[in-house]
Amino acid sequence: MDTIPSAWNEGMFVADFHVHSHFSRATSRDMHPSALNEAAKQKGIFLVGTGDFTHPGYLKELKEELEPDGNGFYVCKGDPEGTRFILTAEVANIFTQAGRNRRIHTCLFAPDFETVEEIQRRLDSIGNITSDGRPIFGFPVKELVRLVMDCSADCLVLPAHIWTPWFSLFGAKSGFDTLEKCFEEQSCHIYALETGLSSDPQMNWRLSCLDKYTLVSNSDAHSPSRLGREANIFSCQPTYKDVISAIKKSKPGFEGTIEFFPEEGKYHYDGHRACGICLKPAETLERQGLCPACGKPVTVGVLHRVEELSDRPEGFVPPGARPCVHLIPLEEILAAIFGVKTITKRVHKEYLRLIEIAGPELDILLWKDEDELSSVVPGEVLAAIKAMREGNVSIRPGFDGEYGRIVPDTIERIDGKGKGPGKPCAKCHQIKLF
Ligand SMILES: [Zn+2]
Ligand SMILES: [Zn+2]
Numbered sequence: 001m002d003t004i005p006s007a008w009n010e011g012m013f014v015a016d017f018h019v020h021s022h023f024s025r026a027t028s029r030d031m032h033p034s035a036l037n038e039a040a041k042q043k044g045i046f047l048v049g050t051g052d053f054t055h056p057g058y059l060k061e062l063k064e065e066l067e068p069d070g071n072g073f074y075v076c077k078g079d080p081e082g083t084r085f086i087l088t089a090e091v092a093n094i095f096t097q098a099g100r101n102r103r104i105h106t107c108l109f110a111p112d113f114e115t116v117e118e119i120q121r122r123l124d125s126i127g128n129i130t131s132d133g134r135p136i137f138g139f140p141v142k143e144l145v146r147l148v149m150d151c152s153a154d155c156l157v158l159p160a161h162i163w164t165p166w167f168s169l170f171g172a173k174s175g176f177d178t179l180e181k182c183f184e185e186q187s188c189h190i191y192a193l194e195t196g197l198s199s200d201p202q203m204n205w206r207l208s209c210l211d212k213y214t215l216v217s218n219s220d221a222h223s224p225s226r227l228g229r230e231a232n233i234f235s236c237q238p239t240y241k242d243v244i245s246a247i248k249k250s251k252p253g254f255e256g257t258i259e260f261f262p263e264e265g266k267y268h269y270d271g272h273r274a275c276g277i278c279l280k281p282a283e284t285l286e287r288q289g290l291c292p293a294c295g296k297p298v299t300v301g302v303l304h305r306v307e308e309l310s311d312r313p314e315g316f317v318p319p320g321a322r323p324c325v326h327l328i329p330l331e332e333i334l335a336a337i338f339g340v341k342t343i344t345k346r347v348h349k350e351y352l353r354l355i356e357i358a359g360p361e362l363d364i365l366l367w368k369d370e371d372e373l374s375s376v377v378p379g380e381v382l383a384a385i386k387a388m389r390e391g392n393v394s395i396r397p398g399f400d401g402e403y404g405r406i407v408p409d410t411i412e413r414i415d416g417k418g419k420g421p422g423k424p425c426a427k428c429h430q431i432k433l434f
């Protein structure tokens with residue numbers, strides 16, 4: 001397998017496609033083009049999804065604030081060299097297929113406003129597109145694929161966060177066991193899968209049936225600070241056509257992904273959030289899937305589901321697999337160093353100071369070499385970044401909607417043993433939390 005290039009090469013760029021606007025539920029008021037434009041610059045993201053293009057109110061905003069860049073993307077009026085926008089949206093389909101209730105989320109990509117209008121027209125005639133930036137429809141998701149690809153062959157449909165228990169293609173609660181059972185005759189239009197925060201490419205490589213799909217990663221950001229927590233690295237020409245074809249063919253042009261440590265995702269392990277019970281997949285099986293506290297079935301997480309459907313051992317690398325890197329957001333690193341919550345003034349102030357002197361966040365976390373960083377970044381931050389880059393982190397996995405926690409070993413050992421080098425905690429598979 002290739003590795004992510006160690007230096008920020010000329011001609012490479014980062015893209016984050018799956019975000020939400022302020023028209024979606026539980027999102028920040030700042031999720032609109034001008035704020036996304038600035039936030040993406042701070043992060044070091046060249047291309048960002050608009051999100052929510054199915055919403056007429058948001059489309060109106062997009063048309064007022066954006067203009068074409070001539071390459072199939074859009075830019076903020078008055079900032080032609082700023083962040084590029086690509087028209088994207090997320091849709092939920094809730095339906096019955098093969099005798100079971102299904103809930104599937106997909107991301108849609110469209111080449112231009114005209115196509116978006118056509119998609120809106122057709123969706124408006126069969127459902128409600130104004131109630132939520134991420135609309136919900138009652139028809140099978142394969143019909144959504146048909147509808148979108150009918151509007152333009154340049155569109156792309158991407159199954160979203162494919163392993164989350166509740167709303168995804170392979171989700172334990174309301175998903176399918178194979179892509180073909182879900183999309184049936186429309187399967188040929190699916191080229192890529194979004195791995196989601198709780199899984200990484202390594203986990204997906206354990207399913208040989210996924211080898212032909214490009215594994216992409218996005219932030220699913222509901223506020224600007226979450227942008228780029230997962231993202232994609234491209235080396236193709238920065239045009240709509242080239243990006244879509246790089247995704248479809250995986251390479252050349254698609255270099256790999258930037259990942260969360262999957263344990264940080266909200267549904268990595270199994271368990272019950274309300275009972276404070278977190279279980280490894282093997283333990284869930286030992287307990288016949290029941291919670292030791294309340295006796296009810298636990299929420300089966302992503303790792304369990306991957307193991308259930310996998311046909312390869314852990315550690316298998318398929319030929320042609322694209323590389324990935326695992327990062328911890330800079331604000332989380334600072335919060336761990338200060339011993340405070342991520343959303344505090346002190347963290348944000350230091351974050352802005354570091355961005356100001358050392359460049360975009362992804363440059364600091366990923367691309368800049370240690371010598372370069374050492375002259376501008378405090379020693380403790382540098383040591384934490386170094387530990388993160390080497391994978392020396394302590395891990396408390398997320399489960400049943402609770403985010404996990406990942407901390408560089410130079411700062412703290414989550415298992416309570418204080419500072420010092422160590423490997424991921426092997427004991428945290430069943431802990432009473434909080
Ligand atoms: Zn979703
Ligand atoms: Zn989403």
Ligand SMILES: [Zn+2]
Nearest residue numbers: 272275291294
């Ligand atoms: Zn329970």
